Amino acid sequence: MTDDTHSSDPETPDPTTDRSGTRALVAARDAEAEPDTTEIRELAAAAGYVVVGTVTQRRREDPTYGLGRGRAEDLMRLAAETDAEAVIYDGSLSPGQTFSLGELLPAGVAVIDRPRLVLDRLATAADSRSADVQFELARLRYELPRLREVAARDRETVRLRPEGRGRVRDLERRIDALEDTLETVTADRSQRRAERRAAGFDLVVAAGYTNAGKSRLCRRLAESDDGGGADDDGGGVDGDIFNPDAPGSIADRPFGTVATSTTEATLGGRRALITDTVGFVDGVAHGTMASFRATLEAIRDADCVLLVIDASDDLDALREKLRVVLGAVGSTAGPVVPALNKADRVDAPHLAACADAVAATAAALQDEGVAVADALESPIPTSARDGTGCDDLVAAVVESLPTATTTLTVPYSDGVEAALSWAYDREVVADVAYRPEEVRVELAGRPSAVEAAARRFDQS
Ligand SMILES: Nc1nc2c(ncn2[C@@H]2O[C@H](COP(=O)(O)OP(=O)(O)OP(=O)(O)O)[C@@H](O)[C@H]2O)c(=O)[nH]1
Ligand SMILES: [Mg+2]
Structure with a gap:
C-alpha cells in the first residue's frame, strides 16, 4: 500500500509497521468491577505485541486520561521502567485523551486504544489484493478526528503549522477515494452473489x-x-x-x-x-x-x-x-x-x-x-x-434454505436428456419416471435453479 497520509507523531503510530515484538503495557479501567484483561491481552498478542506489564483501575472514566491521574502516572513510571514502546488501552479514548496520555508518557510511547488495535491489525494483515478496502477505510475514518486534534493542538502551541492541515486534507481525499472504491467493490460482490445464485x-x-x-x-x-x-x-x-x-x-x-x-x-x-x-x-x-x-x-x-x-x-x-x-x-x-x-x-x-x-x-x-x-x-x-x-x-x-418444487411431464427427446443432465448437475432432480413416450420429472431445490431447469424442459 502506498499511503502518505499517516503522521509520524508518536500519538499516531504508523499502522503499516510490523508490530512483532513491540513491548507494550496494557491499561484497563472499569467502573463496575476489577477489569478483566484476558481478551485485550489476546488481541494484543495476536497483533504481535509483547505485553510487559498491566495497570488496571476500578473507577469511572477520567475525562483527561481515561484512567485517573494517579494511575496514569503509574503507567508513565512503568513505561519508563519496562522500556515499553506502546500503551494499549482496553477501551475507546477520545482524540483529546489519546493526545493527553501521549504527552504524559515518556517520549516515543504510542497510545493505542482498543479500536485502533483492531483496525491496525485488520488493515495491515488483510491481503490488499482481496481489496479489503473496507478495513483501510475504517482505519482512516478512525484516524481523521485524531489527526485533526493533533493539528489543532499544534496550532495552539507552535503557531500555525501548515503541514498538519495538509495531512488532514490528504487523509480526507484518501477517504473519499476509498469510499468510491468500496462502492464499486460492494456492487461487484452483490453482482457476483446474484450470478452464483443463478448458477x-x-x-x-x-x-x-x-x-x-x-x-x-x-x-x-x-x-x-x-x-x-x-x-x-x-x-x-x-x-x-x-x-x-x-x-x-x-x-x-x-x-x-x-x-x-x-x-x-x-x-x-x-x-x-x-x-x-x-x-x-x-x-x-x-x-x-x-x-x-x-x-x-x-x-x-x-x-x-x-x-x-x-x-x-x-x-x-x-x-x-x-x-x-x-x-x-x-x-x-x-x-x-x-x-x-x-x-x-x-x-x-x-x-x-x-x-x-x-x-x-x-x-x-x-x-x-x-x-x-x-x-x-x-x-x-x-x-x-x-x-x-x-x-x-x-x-x-x-x-x-429456500426450496421450490415442481413436477413436469414432457415428451421424451434428446433435448430432455440434456435438460435432465443439466438439472442433475445442479442437484435439483428429486425424482424421474420414464413412461412410454414421455418423462415425468420432479424438481426440488433452490427456487432460481428449479425455475431455470423447468425452462430447459419446456424448451426441450
Ligand atoms: N476445542 C475446540 N476448539 C475449537 C473448536 N472450533 C475451533 N476451535 C479452536 O478455536 C480457535 C479459533 O478457531 P477459528 O476457527 O480460527 O475461529 P474463528 O471464529 O474463525 O476466529 P476469527 O477468524 O478470528 O474470527 C482455534 O484454536 C481452533 O482450533 C471446537 O469445536 N472445539
Ligand atoms: Mg476465522
Missing part, C-alpha cells in the same frame, strides 16, 4: 465473534458432504495449532481470519457456497463498523447465516458477544442458524444454559428492535474439532 448455489455465510470457531467449522462442513467425517486432529490445515492436550489449553486465537473466503460444498444434496468471514470484536464503534459494509452485506444477503457461538465462554461473555454480533448485523434477508461450537469443551448442563442465554438475549434484542434476533432458529451444539453435531447443523441449515 444454482445456495449462499451460506458463517458469522460470529472472533475466535468462535467459524473457520474451523467452515472447513469441516466443506470437507465432507454430510458435514460429519473423520476427526479433525487440529493440525495441518491453515497452520491450525490447536492442541487439545495442552494444559489450560491456549486454544484461543482471535483475528485468525482477516479476509472473507468462499468454498464450494454439497450440503444435504444441495450445492452451496460457504463463506467464512472476519470475526466481530467488541469495542469498535458503530460508525466504524459501518465501514465493514462489504462483509455486513454478505451476511445480510445470505440464504442462511451460520451464526457461530463459542459455547466454552461463560454465560456473561456469551451474551455480550452475541449482542455485539447481532447488533452490528442488524437485519438479515434469510434465517440465522446458531451453532453452539466447542461443545467438546463443556458439559451438557452448560450447553443447555447457553441455549437459554441465546434465547433470552435474542428476546431482549427483539424488544430493542434488532430485527435479526427474529430470524434466529434453535441453536445446534457442534464441535468443529471432533465433528459432533455437524450432521445436525447441516440438516438445520438445509432445512432453513
Whole structure:
C-alpha cells in the first residue's frame, strides 16, 4: 500500500509497521468491577505485541486520561521502567485523551486504544489484493478526528503549522477515494452473489465473534458432504495449532481470519457456497463498523447465516458477544442458524444454559428492535474439532434454505436428456419416471435453479 497520509507523531503510530515484538503495557479501567484483561491481552498478542506489564483501575472514566491521574502516572513510571514502546488501552479514548496520555508518557510511547488495535491489525494483515478496502477505510475514518486534534493542538502551541492541515486534507481525499472504491467493490460482490445464485448455489455465510470457531467449522462442513467425517486432529490445515492436550489449553486465537473466503460444498444434496468471514470484536464503534459494509452485506444477503457461538465462554461473555454480533448485523434477508461450537469443551448442563442465554438475549434484542434476533432458529451444539453435531447443523441449515418444487411431464427427446443432465448437475432432480413416450420429472431445490431447469424442459 502506498499511503502518505499517516503522521509520524508518536500519538499516531504508523499502522503499516510490523508490530512483532513491540513491548507494550496494557491499561484497563472499569467502573463496575476489577477489569478483566484476558481478551485485550489476546488481541494484543495476536497483533504481535509483547505485553510487559498491566495497570488496571476500578473507577469511572477520567475525562483527561481515561484512567485517573494517579494511575496514569503509574503507567508513565512503568513505561519508563519496562522500556515499553506502546500503551494499549482496553477501551475507546477520545482524540483529546489519546493526545493527553501521549504527552504524559515518556517520549516515543504510542497510545493505542482498543479500536485502533483492531483496525491496525485488520488493515495491515488483510491481503490488499482481496481489496479489503473496507478495513483501510475504517482505519482512516478512525484516524481523521485524531489527526485533526493533533493539528489543532499544534496550532495552539507552535503557531500555525501548515503541514498538519495538509495531512488532514490528504487523509480526507484518501477517504473519499476509498469510499468510491468500496462502492464499486460492494456492487461487484452483490453482482457476483446474484450470478452464483443463478448458477444454482445456495449462499451460506458463517458469522460470529472472533475466535468462535467459524473457520474451523467452515472447513469441516466443506470437507465432507454430510458435514460429519473423520476427526479433525487440529493440525495441518491453515497452520491450525490447536492442541487439545495442552494444559489450560491456549486454544484461543482471535483475528485468525482477516479476509472473507468462499468454498464450494454439497450440503444435504444441495450445492452451496460457504463463506467464512472476519470475526466481530467488541469495542469498535458503530460508525466504524459501518465501514465493514462489504462483509455486513454478505451476511445480510445470505440464504442462511451460520451464526457461530463459542459455547466454552461463560454465560456473561456469551451474551455480550452475541449482542455485539447481532447488533452490528442488524437485519438479515434469510434465517440465522446458531451453532453452539466447542461443545467438546463443556458439559451438557452448560450447553443447555447457553441455549437459554441465546434465547433470552435474542428476546431482549427483539424488544430493542434488532430485527435479526427474529430470524434466529434453535441453536445446534457442534464441535468443529471432533465433528459432533455437524450432521445436525447441516440438516438445520438445509432445512432453513429456500426450496421450490415442481413436477413436469414432457415428451421424451434428446433435448430432455440434456435438460435432465443439466438439472442433475445442479442437484435439483428429486425424482424421474420414464413412461412410454414421455418423462415425468420432479424438481426440488433452490427456487432460481428449479425455475431455470423447468425452462430447459419446456424448451426441450
Ligand atoms: N476445542 C475446540 N476448539 C475449537 C473448536 N472450533 C475451533 N476451535 C479452536 O478455536 C480457535 C479459533 O478457531 P477459528 O476457527 O480460527 O475461529 P474463528 O471464529 O474463525 O476466529 P476469527 O477468524 O478470528 O474470527 C482455534 O484454536 C481452533 O482450533 C471446537 O469445536 N472445539
Ligand atoms: Mg476465522
